[in-house]
Amino acid sequence: MYKALFYKEWTKTKRITSLLAFVFLASLIYTFINTGQLFRVSGAVEVWSAVLLKDMPLLPNWIDKLPLLAGLLLGFSQFVPEMTDKRLKLTLHLPLPETRIVATMLVYGLLVLFSLLFFSSLILVVYLSSYYPQEIIAMMLWSAAPWFLAGLTGYLFAAWICIEPVWKQRVFNALIGVTAMLLFFFSARSGAYVFFLPWLVLLVFISFGFPFYSASRFKDGAQ
Amino acid sequence: MDTIIECDNITHYYGKRLIYQNLNFEVKKGKILGLLGKNGTGKTTIINILNGYLKPRSGVCRLFGEDMEHISPATKARVGLLLEGHIQHTYFNVEQIEHFYSQFFPNWKRDAYYELLKKLQVTRTQKLSTMSCGQRSQVALGLLFAQDPELLILDDFSMGLDPGYRRLFVEFLKEYATAEGKTVFLTSHIIQDMEMLIDDCIILDYGRILLHLPTKEIMENFRRFRFSAEANEISSQSDLWNTQKIGSEWETYSFLPTAEVEQRLAAFGANKLTEERISLEDAFIGLTGKY
Numbered sequence: 089m090y091k092a093l094f095y096k097e098w099t100k101t102k103r104i105t106s107l108l109a110f111v112f113l114a115s116l117i118y119t120f121i122n123t124g125q126l127f128r129v130s131g132a133v134e135v136w137s138a139v140l141l142k143d144m145p146l147l148p149n150w151i152d153k154l155p156l157l158a159g160l161l162l163g164f165s166q167f168v169p170e171m172t173d174k175r176l177k178l179t180l181h182l183p184l185p186e187t188r189i190v191a192t193m194l195v196y197g198l199l200v201l202f203s204l205l206f207f208s209s210l211i212l213v214v215y216l217s218s219y220y221p222q223e224i225i226a227m228m229l230w231s232a233a234p235w236f237l238a239g240l241t242g243y244l245f246a247a248w249i250c251i252e253p254v255w256k257q258r259v260f261n262a263l264i265g266v267t268a269m270l271l272f273f274f275s276a277r278s279g280a281y282v283f284f285l286p287w288l289v290l291l292v293f294i295s296f297g298f299p300f301y302s303a304s305r306f307k308d309g310a311q
Numbered sequence: 312m313d314t315i316i317e318c319d320n321i322t323h324y325y326g327k328r329l330i331y332q333n334l335n336f337e338v339k340k341g342k343i344l345g346l347l348g349k350n351g352t353g354k355t356t357i358i359n360i361l362n363g364y365l366k367p368r369s370g371v372c373r374l375f376g377e378d379m380e381h382i383s384p385a386t387k388a389r390v391g392l393l394l395e396g397h398i399q400h401t402y403f404n405v406e407q408i409e410h411f412y413s414q415f416f417p418n419w420k421r422d423a424y425y426e427l428l429k430k431l432q433v434t435r436t437q438k439l440s441t442m443s444c445g446q447r448s449q450v451a452l453g454l455l456f457a458q459d460p461e462l463l464i465l466d467d468f469s470m471g472l473d474p475g476y477r478r479l480f481v482e483f484l485k486e487y488a489t490a491e492g493k494t495v496f497l498t499s500h501i502i503q504d505m506e507m508l509i510d511d512c513i514i515l516d517y518g519r520i521l522l523h524l525p526t527k528e529i530m531e532n533f534r535r536f537r538f539s540a541e542a543n544e545i546s547s548q549s550d551l552w553n554t555q556k557i558g559s560e561w562e563t564y565s566f567l568p569t570a571e572v573e574q575r576l577a578a579f580g581a582n583k584l585t586e587e588r589i590s591l592e593d594a595f596i597g598l599t600g601k602y
Binding site: 089091092095096099100169173174175177178180181182183184185306307308309311 | 325359362363364365366384385387388390392394396398399400401402403407410411414415416
């Protein structure tokens with residue numbers, strides 16, 4: 089039964105997932121070309137010293153928002169069709185406990201998103217290992233961790249906003265979502281977030297509960 | 312006889328607008344019950360309450376004896392639900408949606424689904440989103456037949472269907488329900504197809520049940536009477552429904568025999584009283600009025 093629910097979620101999201109995989113791949117290729125060019129033009133010593141002494145980022149500036157964009161797109165593509173014509177009623181009518189149905193849908197989205205982020209990071213780490221030492225790459229991953237968490241939280245907020253049946257409350261949820269997202273994008277030196285990361289992880293776990301609250305309001309017929 | 316659906320003292324408001332006050336009814340096993348009412352009388356509301364998608368102000372509904380707010384997965388599997396407008400997951404195609412639902416029901420009857428779809432000019436890979444409302448209605452009905460539930464709840468199944476599809480839907484449903492001894496609870500605001508379908512009839516008025524009777528009893532006993540009268544106004548009489556003047560003639564509706572109606576109207580100088588057998592749709596109009 090859970091496999092069938094995954095099948096339904098995949099049917100809804102396969103296009104957006106393919107598009108996101110393409111965008112992630114294109115971003116990786118861009119990063120590879122950019123890094124290769126940088127090392128050819130400036131040389132390894134100059135690049136390393138810029139990274140270590142001037143905190144030069146290893147990745148393009150715009151890449152920090154990519155996981156969030158992926159989370160939002162995935163969330164909306166999964167839950168907007170569910171709320172169109174209140175189809176969620178059909179889903180909740182399936183012979184499974186309602187909380188498990190909602191949880192399965194959310195776990196599907198989180199798994200897809202996590203897979204995209206994990207494999208992109210893996211490819212990136214393998215490639216950059218031929219240019220940078222392990223310590224610099226580890227520092228890059230620590231810097232990227234809040235962006236990844238922003239993607240997961242953004243996904244959960246998108247789900248919460250969609251499932252909420254009352255428009256006024258939806259706007260309120262969106263405002264909370266925007267405020268929460270700001271926490272992931274403070275401008276700071278790389279590695280500055282390390283001590284704040286546990287709180288961001290906690291925020292991801294808390295956000296997982298929000299869609300259940302709105303699903304319960306949907307069940308009660310809140311209007 | 313087992314009670315499949317029970318509604319006890321349901322009261323519900325949307326804001327300050329009363330939808331029902333102390334609504335009570337039950338549906339016995341094997342019956343096809345039609346809930347008929349004008350737009351806005353709360354037909355869909357009661358379907359939502361029954362399935363636990365709306366919390367009423369007070370009262371309780373039970374499906375197979377289970378409280379509407381805590382319907383177990385096993386009971387959900389015994390209930391086939393058709394939402395108003397034949398809503399389905401339209402991102403699936405014909406084959407995918409069958410595959411999806413088949414995973415949830417152990418007694419899934421795949422052949423019943425494809426048998427029904429043979430009548431449609433659709434391919435197995437056609438997406439539901441590209442289908443007409445009529446075609447989608449048949450897909451939804453096919454899925455219900457394949458699920459083979461003990462209770463079918465159909466919300467305004469006739470909505471958006473042309474007469475051909477409506478008739479097709481009704482004929483298949485009647486055959487299925489009577490052959491398999493299923494219980495069906497349906498709502499509709501198109502009454503003309505119901506005559507051949509429903510055993511029992513609940514007619515809803517704003518805020519209350521106007522009538523709950525076997526359809527046969529309504530068809531056999533409820534009559535329209537036309538007459539002329541000297542009086543310009545006829546006061547409201549018990550057991551005479553919607554008495555009104557249309558042009559130079561009067562009409563009224565009643566379950567009473569002709570002689571008794573004649574007697575009731577004698578005080579108003581009624582004459583030339585004629586009795587007419589009427590369809591269920593006319594009976595509905597007679598009971599609820601035209602406006």
